[in-house]
Amino acid sequence: MTSQMLAISLRTLFVSALLLVSTLTQAATAPADSLLTLHQMRLDSQKSLSSFYMYNNMEGDQRYAQMINESLSNASQALATLQDLSGDSSKALSGQLVGLWNDYQNNLKNLVGTLKTQGYTDLQPVADLAEQNQKIMALSEELYNKIQQETGYSVPPLIQQSRKQSLLMQAIAVDYSSRSASVGATFMGGGDSRSMEELVNEFATTLKALSQAPENTAQTTKTLNNVGTKWHYIEKSLKNYNENSVPFLVSKYSDSIIDELEQLSSQYAAAST
Structure with a gap:
């Protein structure tokens, strides 16, 4: 083998090795990114409920209305990026989570609107909202664990x-x-x-x-x-x-x-x- 051919072979081997490392790195970081996104979505879900209570506490302070909107927007964006999960069970759980989240988001917006227009809300819709939030937290935790299980990443x-x-x-x-x-x-x-x-x-x-x-x-x-x-x-x-x-x-x-x-x-x- 000539020195030129040897150089080409070594270069090809080097490029192949880099591609393999890149592929393995992407495989490792993809679930890590999804889990971080899901974690942040969970924080925003909790934050939206806390901000709603503070909106009530502070008699309609618009800072908390803005916090509610930001949390809802951030959580919705996070969920949108979690629709390409690789595992079948993770995909199914993610779909269920989207459905729960959409119902919760609509109910929260309606309650904020009620507070704005009449200055108070009835107890039952707020209790229902808190229960929905708990279900979102439970399902999102299940999804968090399932992603790790299906990808082998911890x-x-x-x-x-x-x-x-x-x-x-x-x-x-x-x-x-x-x-x-x-x-x-x-x-x-x-x-x-x-x-x-x-x-x-x-x-x-x-x-x-x-x-x-x-x-x-x-x-x-x-x-x-x-x-x-x-x-x-x-x-x-x-x-x-x-x-x-x-x-x-x-x-x-x-x-x-x-x-x-x-x-x-x-x-x-x-x-x-």
């Missing part, structure tokens, strides 16, 4: 833990804001059936575990410290929610904590590549 533990912490913080915000937005002195219910004490204790325990993870870098430690500072600022209010309700404060800080936790997930993802 979300790295620290990333998964930080995502669960984001969802937990949003569930706490939903629960807290719903207590302040009671209709006829009746608790409307949030996105999690557990007590506030259980939710708060779980968040504190998981935050401590994340902070003690040996894989933490200077960057992730700084982010976790930021989360801890903000969490400690509202933790007492959350534990004593029946004594002095501060929904605006909890809503504001929970949004900031979730932003920090999503940043933490990204930092863990960058460190694992």
Whole structure:
């Protein structure tokens, strides 16, 4: 074989290797991207309900109307990108999720319209909305697990833990804001059936575990410290929610904590590549 032919053969082999690596990389990142999109959709679903309660609490404050619209738009866009899943079961679950989401979205918009026009809503439609949101969260979690099962891809533990912490913080915000937005002195219910004490204790325990993870870098430690500072600022209010309700404060800080936790997930993802 001449040196020129050898060079061509080596070049061909090199290009083939690059194509193989690219294909394998795409196969690995595709489910990761879908799972991240689904996670963000779940956060937006919870956020839309929390913002609706705050819209009620703050007597039609348009900031919360805008937050509702943004959450609905973001979640709808996320669902639209999840229609090309590879697994048959994942596709079926995704289709069911779209149907549930469309019903929930329409009902939420109708309730916002009712609040705008008459200044109050009846209890039952709001209770139904909260129940729909719970079904969306349950089905989306099933889809999240099914994507991993069908693709063979597993979300790295620290990333998964930080995502669960984001969802937990949003569930706490939903629960807290719903207590302040009671209709006829009746608790409307949030996105999690557990007590506030259980939710708060779980968040504190998981935050401590994340902070003690040996894989933490200077960057992730700084982010976790930021989360801890903000969490400690509202933790007492959350534990004593029946004594002095501060929904605006909890809503504001929970949004900031979730932003920090999503940043933490990204930092863990960058460190694992």
